Amino acid sequence: MAIQWETVIGLEIHAQLSTKSKIFSGASTAYGAEPNTQACAVDLGLPGTLPVLNQQAVRYAVKFGLAIGAHIAPYSIFSRKNYFYPDLPKGYQISQFDKPIVGLGEIDIDVDGQVKTIGVTRAHLEEDAGKSLHEDFHGKTGVDLNRAGTPLLEIVSEPDMRSAADAVAYVKKLHSLVQYLGVCDGNMQEGSFRCDVNISMRPMGQEEFGTRAEIKNLNSFRFIEKAIAHEVERQVDILESGGKIVQETRLYDSDKDETRSMRSKEEANDYRYFPDPDLLPVVISEQLLNEMRDELPELPGAKKQRFKEQYDLSEYDAELLTAQRELADYYEVAVSYAAGEAKLIANWVMGELSAGLNQHNLDIANSPVNAEQLGGLIKNIADQTISGKIAKVVFEKLWNSEATADEIIEQDGLKQISDTGALEKIIDQLMLDNEDQVAQFRAGKTKVLGFFVGSIMKQTQGKANPQQVNQLLQKKLKD
């Protein structure tokens, strides 16, 4: 009988903290600057320089720790992780080893309606390295040290995940959380949030873990999923043909959809950590802990629950609307402008608005239609000032305008015609002009009703109240 394999996954996530300056120097962390214009003497590791720890990086780490219910170390220390690479000018990375700032915590994930708790072993502060550019500079490598010294929070999970779906759910949950907390911008394209995956296989029921391989630097949810699927297949193939997994670091090639071994650097894992004598222990006071507790926002899980109750939304709607803090805020502002049309707003936010944003590659923070404008539009649908069809026209106009929905409806004369007298007049004239169709209808060919409705909508530029037109037509044609 074939062996049933169980996948065991643990993740390391590097979240770039949203500070203005670097973790140990006053150089800017802004993305996209000219090479080496944001790399100061400290970042370059010049002799005589000393690191000075950024207060905000410490506060962000504490905030994250509190949000996952973790133990915050009252006393934590920085260590040197020694290795040689040109984008690491000091010859060591300042990181934390045996006393990280954030200890054991946990995160709940939801996979196919099943809630699972994933342990977070630890989270520690460290500095990022620079970037090596391997394009050909006359046979040399170019080094940009702007990123060197950028603060990172490395979040290490327990090997608690059992499938690619678990792993993706966990990464999405953390991605949403760090943005809610405002400690990381979550921009995966710019590398602000990246992920290393540790995978091993073991026969179902076996306690002991198998040998693991690590896949480095995955920067999209889709790549995480595909890289895991691919790696599981590779390991099972090796194990089932009697081979052994080698503990190594692999790279995922998204073009070829495969993982391949990185040339294992000689003695790569001998980092010779030791406490950094340039930095004193970090002491977290009770006062700082309290300040950070007070600053914690409503977290995604709590917000989702509240949305379901307060706005009477489905699990699905509430989940989507609270996945991003900005989206949730947008939604609540829009509802406040739309006299409580919570469900209708939800439909528009996830329908027209999301479609428009996707199409223009925008996110909610820079939506051309703000929450007040959308709320105003929905209010006009709810009180029947305009029809749903006309609302789409108004929405298009709001997209390119600062005006309110009320102003656009007024200016363009888009108010729905619900005046029975006016509609009857139009219908009477239409019946006079089209006696043939009237006769057809009366002979039982009710399909021609569509012709009349269409003509009226055309004449009124879509402004006639459709239900009313239907009623009046039925009545008059049958007379």
Place this chain on the structure above:
Amino acid sequence: MSIQSEDVLKIAHLARLGVDEGEVSSYASELSNIMGLIEQMQEVETTGIEPMAHPLDQAQRLRPDEATEVNQRQSLQANAPDVEDGLFLVPRVLD
């Protein structure tokens, strides 16, 4: 614990230090002496004493999060052996 010649070569390689063949055995014995000193210190009774991470018994001072550094690329690159397009150039790194 005594340090062997191969340990010296390994440590030197990790630290990217060049060591003359003839000096290896004297380094091995000097480093062994240091290890001996450490072993001697290990014998001191330290039960119940909180280990220190730093000889200064103080807490790390923190810096406000402000970008205070200005762009000094030109002067910082003046000593670099080779630069191009604002990048430091180094011997080709094979990944």
